[in-house]
Amino acid sequence: MRASKIVFILLIVGLVVALPIANRNFFGTAAKEVDAAPVATRVISPSILASGFLAHEQEVLLSSEVIGRVAELFVEEGDAVRANDLVLRVDDRNLLASLEQSQAAVRLNEIDIERQQVRVENLQLQWDRANSLHNRGMIGDEEFQTVSNQLALARIDLKSAQERLLQSHAQLDQVNDQLSKTKIVSPIDGVVTSLDIKVGETAIASATNIPGSSLMTIANPDSIYTEVLVDEADVATIQVGQRAHIVAIAYPDQAMVGTVQFIANTAKVATGRQGLSFTVKIAITDPGDVVLRPGMSCRAEIFTRQDLDVPAVPIRAISFEENRSARRNEYFVFVNDNGIARKTQVEVGVSDDEYQEIISGVTAGTQILVGPDSVLRHLLDGDQIDVTLTQ
Helix, strand or coil: CHHHHHHHHHHHHHHHHHHHHHHHHHHCCCCCCEEEEEEEEEECCEEEEEEEEECCCCEEEECCCCCCEEECCCCCCCCCCCCEEEEEEEEHHHHHHHHHHHHHEEEEEEEEHHHHHHHHHHHHHHHHHHHHHHHHCCCCHHHHHHHHHHHHHHHHHHHHHHHHHEEHHHHHHHHHHHHCCCEEEEECCCEEEEECCCCEEEEEECCCCCCCCCCEEEHHHEEEEEEEEEECHHHCCCCCCCCCEEEECCCCCCCCEEEEEEEECCCCCCCCCCCCCEEEEEEEEEEECEEEEEEEEEEEEEEEEEEEEEEEHHHHHEEEEECCCEEEEEEEEEEEECCEEEEEEEEEEEECCCCEEEEEEECCCCCCEEEEEHHCCCCCCCEEEECEEEC
């Protein structure tokens, strides 16, 4: 009785295993409709993507070095200026008064020096006479010593007056320097990109962002460049001089051409990013029809190698599996073997946004299944396929 049960169970298991095989071999199954394309030589431009913004290379933020009311503004936002053009004047009435005081102090000290020089000359004559009389014994030592002391003190007073004159000249130079700083000039050729103060407001001599400390910003419109943040995993492939395509968010269909100009030596943690990034500056060599405005968000595609002619297939045709024992990923494609899907391991190389280089595993002309994704995702080795060739 027990033996018959075992035979019955084995019979059921055999039928479960044999029926699918028999169904496939004798009755057939519905072929899966797929698209295929041959392995062909294509131009691949390896690249990395980075995001950033547009900025001015030549940009200056003007601020005042003296405190005072803005008396005159000679520019408006958007005006073009040349280097050394007067753009703003701070009220200088108090400084003009200080200038007159300093000039008067200089004149007074010059007069004092003249007086001291005359005094020294007179005392020198007195000392000469006293010295002659003293040598002949006509005056005593005490009287001669008194005249000598007076001459020495007069010479000291003359030196003191000369030092006071130097001090008054230094004060005059300081006032003239402050007076010159009431006239703000443009240090570069450019355009006034922002005007942060009005006539009547007070200009503050400060490096902080308090009201009045910032007067205006002047930038050279021809010096706009792209500054992007490149992940530390990709920065090793970037070199100065590499070609790049930049797309501003405001002009998504118009790519600008640029060249890598600078790569930062030090990584930083950028706002909104978890890993380390390196700042990369890209000079825009051909903006096309894009109206460049600093601050625009953009993305850049930096081509890390020269264009390569290599056997390639669409990226979507390649799948990978993790080989835990070998600690590596293995890449596969499905090959059309006379209507049967064959899973084939391949070695891959460089890629761009659409195609991946095939180094080994399949040869040029081999039909590779490229879609649709919903079918490829569930395709098994040995499945029957109905192939539509694409380019």
